[in-house]
Amino acid sequence: MSFSSYFSNRRKLVALGWLAFLLLVAALADWLPLPYAPGDSDLTHLSEPPFTALAASRHWLGTDPLGRDLLAGLVFGARTTLIISIPAALLAVGVGILLGSAAGFWGNTSLRVSLGHCFGVGGLLLTGFLSIFRLWPAPELAWPLTATSFALVSLLATRHVELLQRVTLTFPVDQLVMSAIALLESIPRLILVLVIASVQESSVFTLLLVLSLTYWTGPARLIRAEVMRIRALPYIEAVRATGLTNMSILIYHVLPNASRSVRTAFPLSIAALIGLETTLSFLGIGLPTEIASWGRLMATARLDSAAWWLIVEPGLLLLGTMLALRQLARPDEHTGK
Amino acid sequence: MLRLLLTRLLRLLPVTWGIVSVFFLLSRALPDDQLLARAIESQLDTGSRAITAPQRQALELQLRRRLGLDKPVFYFSIQRSATGGQSHWRWHGLRNQYHLWWLDVVRGELGRSYRDNKPVASLLIETLRFTLPFTAAAAFLAIGAALWLSLWMTRHSRWRSYLLTILYSLDALPLFVVALVLLYLLANPDMLALFPVYGFDNPEPTDTWLANVGSYLHHLALPVFSLVLITLPGLVTQLDASLQHELQTAYAVTARAKGLAFRQVVRHHTLRNALLPVVALVTDLLPAMVAGAVVVEVIFALPGMGRLLADAAAARDYPVLQGSVLLIASVRLLSHIVADGLYWQLDPRLRSQL
Numbered sequence: 001m002s003f004s005s006y007f008s009n010r011r012k013l014v015a016l017g018w019l020a021f022l023l024l025v026a027a028l029a030d031w032l033p034l035p036y037a038p039g040d041s042d043l044t045h046l047s048e049p050p051f052t053a054l055a056a057s058r059h060w061l062g063t064d065p066l067g068r069d070l071l072a073g074l075v076f077g078a079r080t081t082l083i084i085s086i087p088a089a090l091l092a093v094g095v096g097i098l099l100g101s102a103a104g105f106w107g108n109t110s111l112r113v114s115l116g117h118c119f120g121v122g123g124l125l126l127t128g129f130l131s132i133f134r135l136w137p138a139p140e141l142a143w144p145l146t147a148t149s150f151a152l153v154s155l156l157a158t159r160h161v162e163l164l165q166r167v168t169l170t171f172p173v174d175q176l177v178m179s180a181i182a183l184l185e186s187i188p189r190l191i192l193v194l195v196i197a198s199v200q201e202s203s204v205f206t207l208l209l210v211l212s213l214t215y216w217t218g219p220a221r222l223i224r225a226e227v228m229r230i231r232a233l234p235y236i237e238a239v240r241a242t243g244l245t246n247m248s249i250l251i252y253h254v255l256p257n258a259s260r261s262v263r264t265a266f267p268l269s270i271a272a273l274i275g276l277e278t279t280l281s282f283l284g285i286g287l288p289t290e291i292a293s294w295g296r297l298m299a300t301a302r303l304d305s306a307a308w309w310l311i312v313e314p315g316l317l318l319l320g321t322m323l324a325l326r327q328l329a330r331p332d333e334h335t336g337k
Numbered sequence: 338m339l340r341l342l343l344t345r346l347l348r349l350l351p352v353t354w355g356i357v358s359v360f361f362l363l364s365r366a367l368p369d370d371q372l373l374a375r376a377i378e379s380q381l382d383t384g385s386r387a388i389t390a391p392q393r394q395a396l397e398l399q400l401r402r403r404l405g406l407d408k409p410v411f412y413f414s415i416q417r418s419a420t421g422g423q424s425h426w427r428w429h430g431l432r433n434q435y436h437l438w439w440l441d442v443v444r445g446e447l448g449r450s451y452r453d454n455k456p457v458a459s460l461l462i463e464t465l466r467f468t469l470p471f472t473a474a475a476a477f478l479a480i481g482a483a484l485w486l487s488l489w490m491t492r493h494s495r496w497r498s499y500l501l502t503i504l505y506s507l508d509a510l511p512l513f514v515v516a517l518v519l520l521y522l523l524a525n526p527d528m529l530a531l532f533p534v535y536g537f538d539n540p541e542p543t544d545t546w547l548a549n550v551g552s553y554l555h556h557l558a559l560p561v562f563s564l565v566l567i568t569l570p571g572l573v574t575q576l577d578a579s580l581q582h583e584l585q586t587a588y589a590v591t592a593r594a595k596g597l598a599f600r601q602v603v604r605h606h607t608l609r610n611a612l613l614p615v616v617a618l619v620t621d622l623l624p625a626m627v628a629g630a631v632v633v634e635v636i637f638a639l640p641g642m643g644r645l646l647a648d649a650a651a652a653r654d655y656p657v658l659q660g661s662v663l664l665i666a667s668v669r670l671l672s673h674i675v676a677d678g679l680y681w682q683l684d685p686r687l688r689s690q691l
Contacts, residue, residue, distance in 0.1 A: 179351075179352065182349070182352045183352050183355050183356050183359075184356075186349075186352050186353060186356050186666045186669050186670065187356060187624075187662065187665050187666055187669060188624045188625055188627060188628035188665070188669075189628070190628040190631060190632075191627070191628050191631065191646065191661075191662075191665060194631065194646070194647070194650050195360060195646075195650060195658055195661075195662060196360070196363065197650075198649075198650035198651070198653060198658065199360075199363050199364040199653065199655070199658075200363075271509070275511040278511055278513070279511050279512070279513050279632060282513045282632075283631070283632070283635060283647050283650075283651070284651060285647075285650055285651055295513070298513070298514070298517060301517060301521070302636075305521075305525050308521065311514075311517050311518060311521050315510075315514050315517075315518065318510065318511070318514060319506070319509060319510055319514075322509035322510065323506060323509050326505075326509055
């Protein structure tokens with residue numbers, strides 16, 4: 001989809017404009033001339049409605065029942081939301097593309113790995129894992145194991161060792177990936193995230209990791225189905241006949257077509273992650289209490305039943321953002337698809 | 338049929354075992370000092386009574402032993418020595434927390450809550466007795482409303498696009514926003530106080546059962562309504578899309594051409610085929626409702642399983658969390674099997690494939 005077709009559609013233009021504004025405000029949150037900091041309590045102005053601000057108080061959008069300025073909360077909440085949802089969506093889609101395309105492309109039977117490669121890569125992974133977490137039972141084993149794995153991999157790369165290459169194992173990629181997906185989807189996502197976030201230290205980075213590690217299953221399913229469809233098309237057969245390796249067929253010929261659905265759905269992934277993040281913050285789980293967030297802001301509405309602005313203002317921001325993201329993911333009306 | 342369901346069960350059991358195990362190990366990886374400190378404070382009934390450090394240590398040790406936290410977590414452990422490089426791998430045998438926990442689960446014991454020392458199984462049953470009727474009612478209402486709406490839309494095509502737009506924007510909002518807005522508009526002394534704000538009245542012995550039922554329904558109206566509202570868009574759009582698709586097929590045109598009324602074509606011919614893709618959505622509905630119940634029960638302060646889960650997550654009450662994860666994963670597993678059985682019944686074409 002080119003840029004010109006984006007701009008030919010007025011609704012998409014509005015959506016794009018709103019998202020750009022939100023991104024700009026979030027990025028410049030620290031330098032904006034806000035009268036108050038997001039965490040500060042102004043005890044002389046509790047639950048002040050918006051637009052009634054006298055020159056003295058300057059709470060333009062009102063305050064919550066704890067006296068915190070709503071404008072600052074909204075700006076910094078936007079930053080928190082975007083800082084979590086965009087990287088999490090990128091990471092989730094990345095992992096989803098990696099695993100889903102491997103599962104769809106090789107299936108259960110066609111990834112045949114020679115025994116030597118199995119040992120070599122397995123040894124490298126093991127040494128890597130053990131060294132990262134410093135879990136060596138005997139440190140004197142570290143160097144020999146790493147050296148052997150390197151030697152095995154490089155020997156096989158030169159294709160001189162017949163014996164280690166002839167014996168191959170089939171690697172059931174599809175089954176492994178699908179059971180990982182089944183594992184993660186056996187529990188509703190909100191509950192999974194809630195439960196995992198509750199047993200971790202709460203921080204922005206952990207929440208980001210937890211969200212992306214639970215969200216990759218959707219993109220992976222999409223990509224897997226597309227890759228399985230494209231793998232059987234004639235042009236792939238033609239490419240295969242030219243003698244390209246599996247890896248380059250997958251990367252240069254299958255993925256550009258297969259990833260289209262995931263690329264179009266990318267704004268929807270961001271929207272879903274924003275929904276999850278705000279819900280979690282509303283429940284008071286996942287983010288440390290001192291970090292401003294739209295969900296936490298709306299949770300304070302229950303302290304004061306008359307404070308409509310605590311629901312309306314973050315709610316409208318959320319609705320606008322979600323609708324804008326969905327608008328971007330919609331098929332273009334001019335081209336029909 | 339039975340063989341199919343049995344093989345499905347055998348294939349899905351490891352998944353349940355996996356997710357519960359992963360969660361168990363994750364939850365035990367966190368240091369438990371804070372948790373123990375809180376548990377000790379809650380056990381000392383008088384907050385003012387100060388205890389000496391050795392007393393406190395003894396109490397902590399006692400508590401650890403009672404909760405089974407003094408044993409190793411898994412079959413083996415790796416201890417990193419403080420000086421660097423070297424670390425010790427140790428084999429613990431079967432007397433570890435993980436093994437003992439599964440033994441207890443097999444015997445039907447889910448442990449006791451860290452917070453109030455109640456057995457987890459009875460806590461879960463107690464809350465399920467509330468949550469199950471509540472979510473089931475919401476699910477049935479949502480399915481009924483979705484069917485009615487999509488049938489209505491086939492006849493009033495002028496309203497169709499408006500309705501779809503409304504549902505589309507409703508779908509964009511997270512559940513907690515919808516529930517909060519409903520709560521604010523309809524159960525607020527400053528706006529319209531049509532419904533009670535939260536909680537439940539304790540049934541008075543003097544009241545008639547009719548009054549009790551009335552009060553129950555009155556309290557549940559808003560929570561059920563918000564759950565229905567949030568599940569409706571997905572169901573309606575899916576059902577509407579498949580109905581529109583079926584109405585353009587050749588057999589629908591034939592049925593119309595032989596002189597059947599439009600209503601009859603929809604009811605007897607297209608609807609049955611259009612329902613097929615919706616079955617998958619419907620079987621996903623109950624787990625989704627449990628997730629929705631977390632938010633709704635917190636907002637309306639209802640004593641259900643969702644709130645138990647949210648409170649346990651906030652307080653890091655692991656036995657309760659583990660019990661709920663086990664329960665929800667098994668329900669999900671069962672619903673998968675029910676979906677397979679339903680497909681088998683509904684679509685004879687699939688019988689050769691499954």
